[in-house]
Structure formats: C-alpha cells, structure tokens
Amino acid sequence: MKFRALSRTFFGACLAAAAMSALAHHGTLVSYDRDKQWTREVVVTRFNYANPHPQIFFDLTDDAGNVVHWSGELLPNPAGLLRVGWTKARSLQALAPGTKINITIAPARAGGVVGLVIRIRNLEGADLVSDSIPYPEAAAAAAPQP
Numbered sequence: 001m002k003f004r005a006l007s008r009t010f011f012g013a014c015l016a017a018a019a020m021s022a023l024a025h026h027g028t029l030v031s032y033d034r035d036k037q038w039t040r041e042v043v044v045t046r047f048n049y050a051n052p053h054p055q056i057f058f059d060l061t062d063d064a065g066n067v068v069h070w071s072g073e074l075l076p077n078p079a080g081l082l083r084v085g086w087t088k089a090r091s092l093q094a095l096a097p098g099t100k101i102n103i104t105i106a107p108a109r110a111g112g113v114v115g116l117v118i119r120i121r122n123l124e125g126a127d128l129v130s131d132s133i134p135y136p137e138a139a140a141a142a143a144p145q146p
Contacts, residue, residue: 032116047095
C-alpha cells in the first residue's frame with residue numbers, strides 16, 4: 001500500500017515537472033502589438049544570433065531629431081533561421097554595426113523601446129529577415145508534384 005502511494009506521488013511530481021517545463025517558454029506573440037507595427041529606417045548597433053531568439057539593437061531618429069535606442073526580438077530561433085539560409089556569419093555581415101536598414105517592428109504591449117521584428121530589409125528593398133519567409137520544407141511541400 002505504501003509503495004502505491006509513493007508511486008502515485010512520484011508519478012504526479014514527474015507530471016507536474018513536465019507541465020512546468022512546457023509552460024516555461026514565454027508567449028512571444030502575446031507580448032507585442034501587431035496592430036501598431038511600424039516601419040522606419042534605422043542604424044544597426046548590434047545583432048545577437050542567440051537562443052532562444054536572436055536580437056537586434058538599433059538607433060532610431062525620432063521626429064524631433066532625437067536618437068532613441070531600440071531593441072527587437074526575432075521570432076524564429078537560430079535553427080529556424082538556418083533552415084532559410086540565415087547563418088550567423090551572414091547576419092554579422094549584413095547587420096554589422098553602422099549598417100542602415102529598414103525595419104518593421106511590432107512594439108511591446110507593455111511599452112518601452114522594444115519590439116518584435118516583423119521584417120528587416122536592406123536599403124535596396126531586399127528582405128534580409130522576415131517572419132513570412134517560408135522554410136524550404138514548406139515550399140517543397142507546396143510545390144506541384146510532376
């Protein structure tokens with residue numbers, strides 16, 4: 001009888017631990033307001049290609065001419081970026097400090113100078129990073145089969 005109670009307790013503790021780790025990942029999409037997204041030309045100050053989400057830091061000149069320091073979180077993790085060919089070396093080259101880019105940001109619902117990166121384009125208009133670039137597997141699955 002004691003063994004059964006101990007087994008149930010152990011099983012319950014394992015189940016609770018599994019549930020807590022599943023809930024540990026933050027809800028990125030609920031933290032940002034996509035209805036208030038904006039696009040501006042900015043200057044990159046730093047790019048971190050790191051887990052769980054890469055981050056970009058940039059300077060934005062506001063309408064009054066003041067420089068405001070912002071940061072943005074990319075939705076895909078590094079593994080997702082690798083699947084579309086966005087490597088760490090490529091990011092360090094394309095997003096080097098001092099580089100001017102156009103960035104689309106969904107600002108944080110809590111306010112401040114942080115947001116979710118929707119798209120990064122170079123000044124020629126080519127997408128560097130976007131939340132709508134399909135993974136190669138998705139594109140292959142959608143392609144018509146002969």
